[in-house]
Amino acid sequence: MTPERKKLMNILILGCAFMLMFTAFQTCGNVAQTVISSLNSTDFHGSGYTSLAIIYGVFSASNLIAPSVVAIVGTQLSMFFSGLIYSAYIAMFIQPFTWSFYTLSVIIGIAAAVLWTAQGACLTNNSDEETIGRNSGIFWALLQFSMLFGNLYIYIAWKGEIVISERDRRTVFIALTVISLVGSVLFFLIRTPSASRLQPQEDDGGSDSGVSAEGNMSSQSNSSRALNAFVKSIKLSVTKEMLLLSVSMAYTGLELTFYSGVYGTCIGAINEFGSEAKSLIGLSGISVGLGEVLGGGIFGLLSKNGRFGRNPVFLLGLVVHFLAFYLIFLNVPGDAPISSRDGTDSRAFVDPSQFLALFSSFLLGLGDSCFNTQLLSILGTLYAEDSAPAFAIFKFVQSISAAVAFFYSNYLLLQWQLLILVVFGFFGTISFFFAEWGAANSRHQEIRYGSI
Structure with missing residues (x-):
């Protein structure tokens, strides 16, 4: 081979x-x-x-x-x-x-x-x-x-x-x-x-067995790399571009919480769905997955092509998510996220619809794929030389916001959770636009000065 x-x-x-x-x-x-x-x-x-x-x-x-x-x-x-x-x-x-x-x-x-x-x-x-x-x-x-x-x-x-x-x-x-x-x-x-040409100095992949005669030097090298990555992460976290992108990253953590934990619980709590309620949790997850796979394939290719830029795809994700939130607000009772084991008999603004519930799940997955593919793309472009610290910051911000969202999901009614998502989604998109425009200006300057 x-x-x-x-x-x-x-x-x-x-x-x-x-x-x-x-x-x-x-x-x-x-x-x-x-x-x-x-x-x-x-x-x-x-x-x-x-x-x-x-x-x-x-x-x-x-x-x-x-x-x-x-x-x-x-x-x-x-x-x-x-x-x-x-x-x-x-x-x-x-x-x-x-x-x-x-x-x-x-x-x-x-x-x-x-x-x-x-x-x-x-x-x-x-x-x-x-x-x-x-x-x-x-x-x-x-x-x-x-x-x-x-x-x-x-x-x-x-x-x-x-x-x-x-x-x-x-x-x-x-x-x-x-x-x-x-x-x-x-x-x-x-x-x-x-050895990969991306990281010719690294040798930490694979089975990694035993300790060589240069174990102390290797250990020192590993410690140095870990320390350098930590220092780079701290420095990158306070740059203008990373601060802008952090708002977008925070939104991905909030909406990750919603589609992966909260929304399925809401569907399973609606007594109007009768004996189908619990099994609909599975169908909701499938619908989210279909949206993720479809969006990941399409928008991953668009991101690679780069013809239309990242902003239109990110904006599409926001529109798709806002549509999903509106449909969920109409279809799902406000007390569904915090209902007891007996579920909820409350109604929202329309009679509960299984089709709307599953279509909203699909939209949540599709929008999530828009945000993640474009964030991965811009991080790889802006921080090509420091990709590990940059992606560590991404995971750090995303997981912090997800933790906060899972905590408040114990107490907030659905409409307040949706409002938080709308506010962070809006400002996260605006901040992404500014970061993308900054990245585009940097590329234009490189091309301009490179041609002189």
């Missing part, structure tokens, strides 16, 4: 492993609050929203130490052990206890930071200037398919269920745990590639 085919195979394995892991984890997050609502009449007392707030809060802080962990352990083992922690969190729902629920919420936040840092290193180590765009697209597409399969399983398994029984809960989470474990094991199929 040629080196290029070997690298492509590594990317395919990486994408399939993440697809399986997040098929399990995203499905778990989508149904967690609904499942917990059925548990809170027992000795278990917890909140899915609070758990996810803890996860994203710890995830944000752990981005500061994740590069050091990956440098010491290596990308392959970092992803494997992080995957085991993801599996443990999912398995906890088989026989949940309040203490284990919140303890694993903290641990998985650390694992998430290590996992995504290692993923970035693996993707970079298996790419060069010509293949980084293609490989990123392959990984994105495979990852987004995770929105489809687990939620389809939920739809089939919970069809006709009013309250999630202990037997149904255990069956679902045993299956999800096995799927997550299979994804973790797949990381061992990734083989160490030859």
Whole structure:
């Protein structure tokens, strides 16, 4: 097998492993609050929203130490052990206890930071200037398919269920745990590639076994790289462009919370949907996934082409999301996010419609793909020499805002949550416009002075 085919195979394995892991984890997050609502009449007392707030809060802080962990352990083992922690969190729902629920919420936040840092290193180590765009697209597409399969399983398994029984809960989470474990094991199929032209100085991808005779020098080098990345992150975080983009990044965290945890819970709480309510959570996740896959493919190509610029795509995402929020406001009762295990009998402004609920899910996924593809594109353009610190800031801001959103989702009615999304979406789009115009001016200046 040629080196290029070997690298492509590594990317395919990486994408399939993440697809399986997040098929399990995203499905778990989508149904967690609904499942917990059925548990809170027992000795278990917890909140899915609070758990996810803890996860994203710890995830944000752990981005500061994740590069050091990956440098010491290596990308392959970092992803494997992080995957085991993801599996443990999912398995906890088989026989949940309040203490284990919140303890694993903290641990998985650390694992998430290590996992995504290692993923970035693996993707970079298996790419060069010509293949980084293609490989990123392959990984994105495979990852987004995770929105489809687990939620389809939920739809089939919970069809006709009013309250999630202990037997149904255990069956679902045993299956999800096995799927997550299979994804973790797949990381061992990734083989160490030859040095990438993107990072010729790095050698932390692959199996990373043993300690060489130059172990002390290697350790010192790893520490220096981790320290340099931290210093660069601090410096980049206060630049004009990054401050502007941080508003857009914060919005992606807020809307991530809404479509991945809150909205599915709202649909499952609408008693007007009858026996279909719980299974509709799965269909909602599938609809979000379809929007993500479609948008990721189309807008990823537009971003690569660059003919129309990023602003029109970002603006389209805002329009699509505003339409989704308006339809949700009309269709979903205001108390749906915080209703009890018995659901809500309230009505919004129209009779609850399954079609509107699922169409809104599709729009949420489509808009999310607009924002993420353009943010990834502009970060890669503005910070080509400092991509790791730049993407670390992205994850830091996104996860902080997601943690805040999961916290307030315990208390705020739907209309107030939608208002927060509208305000941040509007200002996030305006700030992205200014950052994009700045990037365009920089490119024009480079072309102008380069031609003199």
